Amino acid sequence: MKTKVYNILKKAASIRPAVSYSSMLKFTILSLIFVIAFSVRILPIRWGYYLSEYDPYYQYRQTKYIVENGLAGWLSWHDYLSWYPWGNIIRFHAYPGLPLLAATIYTILNALGLHFSIYPTLNPLQMDPIYNFCVIFPVIMGSITCIVMYFLGKDLGGEAVGILSALFLALDPSYIGRTSLGFFDDETVGIFSLLLFIFFFNRSISGESSESTNLKGTLFSAKTGWAVVAGLTLGYLCASWGASRYVVVMTALFAFILLVLRRTSQRLLVSYAVTFFIVISLVSCVPRLGSRFPLDYLDTRFNFEYDTLFVYLVFFLLLFNEIRRIKDRGKRAGCFLAVVTLLIIALLFLWRSGKLAPIGAKFMAVIYPSIRFKNMILLSVAEHRASSWGTFYYNFGIHTFLLLLGLYFATLMATNLSIFTIIYSLTSAFSASSMIRLNILMSAPVSLLSALGIVRLLKPFILSLRETKTPTSRKYKVRRTFGKETSIMVISLIFILLLLTYVIGTDFMISPNRGAGPRFRLQAYAPTTISSAGLSLRPLDTTKDWLNALTWIRLNTPPSPTKPGDNGTVIASWWDYGYWITAIANRTSLADNGTWNTTQIQQIGRMFMSNEEEAIKILKKYNVTHVLVFVVFQAVEASYGGFYPYLGGGGDESKWQWMAQIAFGPNEDEPFGNLTLGFDYVDVNNNRMYDRNDRIVANEKGQNTTLFKLMHYAVGTVVNGEPYAYVVLPGGKVSTIGRIHLEYFEKAYFSQEYGSITPAPGTRYVALVCLYRVDYPSK
Incomplete structure (x- = not known):
């Protein structure tokens, strides 16, 4: 019996797959890199389990809507919780890629019995398993992307380059910032899809198969399958992330450079054509990209932007190049004539029918950085501002120099993938210098080329x-x-x-x-935005002013109107807080971080920067019931034993300049105060800058604005117990504002109360969220 059992076990052992030592070592290293990437990105959980920033709350709402109503419901969703009274037709202002993928994965996992419910909590969102899934989703995707980077690095320079590039990406600061706990936004799947596309597209054009003796053989070769997968990946990227147009143009530029270097072949033409045919087919189904796609495919119409025309131009150049190789002169001339005629007809049709659309302002600002100074809303977004070259070193450290070394070795290699990587690194460096948010585009090429530079540099020394x-x-x-x-x-x-x-x-x-x-x-190791109450610092523990305020609004205000004209809660605030109001408080806002209705944002800015008489007219126009203001101040000790408030720290007291400039025009903030809102300084020394010797005087226009009154009424109330305000100005000078009287507003909720002011843990900064009820005049 023992012998029989032994023989059975021996036979079973013989069919066991053989795993080499090197394979086990490689698997172990990649597992460690995954664990490192995951562990680093989950560190914000020290401040709580929340979505971060603002846009992720918008993505969460879409994901939840798709889970509950399906994709068809998303396509027909007219959201009246935002941009009241017009509402937001979601399909025209959002990309479906991220919420659709997240909803699909969540539904599958939920069907398999994996639920995302956590401990009982009073937070209304954390009771939602979809919300909990969205919080952890970017951590998982960021870690998986590091594994994709390994395979891309391996194709570029071997196993060592793959492992090092994966490790560098796992620890890249820019990439961590966009894939850490709670950052549920487009970049989560954007970089993942980008790297996967480069991997697939490179596989589709690398080498020549034995079948590729003619066009038919090339078209039906195995490598065309890689082109199909590359097209699907890039199509998904286009449906997920606005920066996808950068990838599209970069790919066309890569093909054009191969054409200039005379490295083209039928394989490149076929892969390029198949990839972009699939991409265009998928993009035509994304309403935001201009296809006017309601519910049936027959009504699909294309809009071509100027930047995408380069893709078609390169295709025709590749086609001309292949036609040039035809030996029969007559056949070659006929093909040339046919293609040129088709190209001219297509361009004329697009031009005359108005299908050619200009590039959006945000994307033009990347190509021409100076254009941002003409768009105040674009300029007011911190992540849209230009970055200095010193920022690159601050973000990437020694990799800034290793990148140059990697560029040198990639140039010597002169493979298709090394050429693509060179183009990627140079164009992403330009984009990142134009817009600080796009530093994330540099993360992948910096990791790849740094790894390549180190491996190639150290190889002879190790040998x-x-x-x-x-x-x-x-x-x-x-x-x-x-x-x-x-x-x-x-x-x-x-x-x-x-x-x-x-x-x-x-x-x-x-x-x-x-x-x-x-x-x-x-x-x-930084808190999510809402767990730090929107402060531009890192408190020692969760700061719950915003969470408490939004929860109070959700539980204590009447429901919002389901359509224009109905009664219900409508909250006016600066656009920064719109997504929080709709997602967490479940109440209607006038504007949000989508910033697509410039006119409405201008009206909100005008309301805040006008006196109460003008403000109430604007609020009545939108049937606003509440106004929300956010102010941050430091508690500066006073000689009498109390303290004075020193305003500043990322609230509306720091944003009023943008409100004024968006509402009235560039540089129109100075009439409200050349030092700060409500105060001017007299330049005694004529040095064109404020110093301690200068005299400070009150600015009547600034102190009469609705924003000034709402901020200082709240600060005075929580500091002094009554709306009698003092303020510390730059230079340490204390100014008495006096009693603040509100004509049309009354307190509904303040996140701080007199006698129990609580600064953010470990700091002197106090976050104060103020909700006022609008009291309209009888006439």
């Missing part, structure tokens, strides 16, 4: 360390290119430089108590 002298004969004696001491010194130097970036950090000259440290840790 030199492995070599041994053979004492047998001169014939077989190995001569080292470098001595052992030199090899050890160079390898140690690279290790120390990496140590400076990942252990000490790029701001090592700053005192440790000011938060210096490795950039990836500072980026990862």
Whole structure:
């Protein structure tokens, strides 16, 4: 019996798949990289389990809607909780890619019995399993993307390049910032799809199959399958992320450069054509991209933007290049004539029918950075501002220089993938310098080329360390290119430089108590925006002013109108807080972070920067029931034992300039105060800047604005117990504002109360969310 059992086990062992030591080692290393990426990105959980920033709340609402109503429901969704009274036709202002993927994965996992309910809580959102899934989704996707980076790096320069590039991406500060806990936004799937597309497209054009002796053989070769998958991936990317047009144009530029370098083939033409045929077919089904896609495919119409015309131009150039190779002169001339005629007819049709659309302002600002100064709303968004070259070093550390080394080695390699990577790195560097948000585009090429540079630089030194002298004969004696001491010194130097970036950090000259440290840790170990109450700092614990205020609104105000004309709660605030109001408070807002209705944002800015008489007219126009203001101040100790408020820290007291400039025009904030809202300084020294010797005077126009009154009424009430306000101005001077009288507004809710003011833990900053009820005059 024992022998029989032994024989059975022996046979079972013989059919066991053989796993080599190198495969096990590689699997272990990739698993460790995944764990590192996951662990770093989940660090914000120290401040609570919340979505971060603002846009993720919009994406969450869409995901929930698709789970509950399906894609057809999303396509017909007219959301009246935002941009009241017009509402928001979601399909024209949102990309379906991220919420559709998240809803699909959630539905599958839920069907398999994997639920995302957490401990009982009073937070209305954390009781929703869809919300809990959306919070962890970016952490998982960011970690998986690092594995995709391994395969791309492996194709570029081998196993070592793949492993190092995956590790570098896992610890890249810019990428961590966009894939950390709660950052449920387009970039979550954007970089993942981008890297996957490059991997597939490179596979589709690399090498030539034995079947590719003619066009038919090339079209039906196995590599066309890679082109199909590349097209599907890029199509999904276009349906998910606005930056996809950068990838589209970059791919066309890559094909054009191959054409200039005379590296084209039928394989490139077929892969390019198949990929973009699929992309265009998918993009035509995305309403936001201009296809006017209601519910049936027959009504689909295309709009072509000027930047995408380059894609078609490159296709025709590749086609001309293949026609040029036809040996029969008559046949070649006929093909040329047919293609040119078709091209002219297509351009004339597009031009005359008005199908050619200009590039959007946000994307033009990347190409021409100076255009942002003409668009105040674009300029008011911090992540849309230009970044300095010093920012690159601050973000990437030693990788800034390793990138240049990698570019050198990639140029020497001159493979299709190395050329694509060079184009990717150079164009992403330009984009990142134009718009600081696009630093994330640089994360992948910096990781790839840094890994390539290190591996190619250290390879001869490592080989030199492995070599041994053979004492047998001169014939077989190995001569080292470098001595052992030199090899050890160079390898140690690279290790120390990496140590400076990942252990000490790029701001090592700053005192440790000011938060210096490795950039990836500072980026990862930071609270979500709402758990820090929107403050531009890192408190020691959760700051619940916004969470408490929005929960109070959700539970204590009447429901919002289901359609224009109905009674219900309508809240006016600056556009920054719109997504929070609709998603967390479940109440109607006038504007949100989509910023697509410039006119309405101008009206809100005009309301805040006008006196109460003018403001009430604007509010009546939109049937507003409540006005929300957010103000941040520091508690500065006073000689009498109390304290004075020093306004500043990221609230509306820091945003009023944009309200004025958006409402009235560029530089129109100065009439409301050239020092701060409600105060002017007299330049005694004529040095064109404020200093302690200058005199401060009240600015009547600024102090009469609705925003000034609402902010200081609240601050005075919570600091002094009555709306009698003092304020500390720049330079430490204290100014008495006096009693604030509100004509048409009354307190509904303040997140702080007199006698129990609670600064953010570990700071002196107080976040104050103020909700006022609008009291319209009888006439």
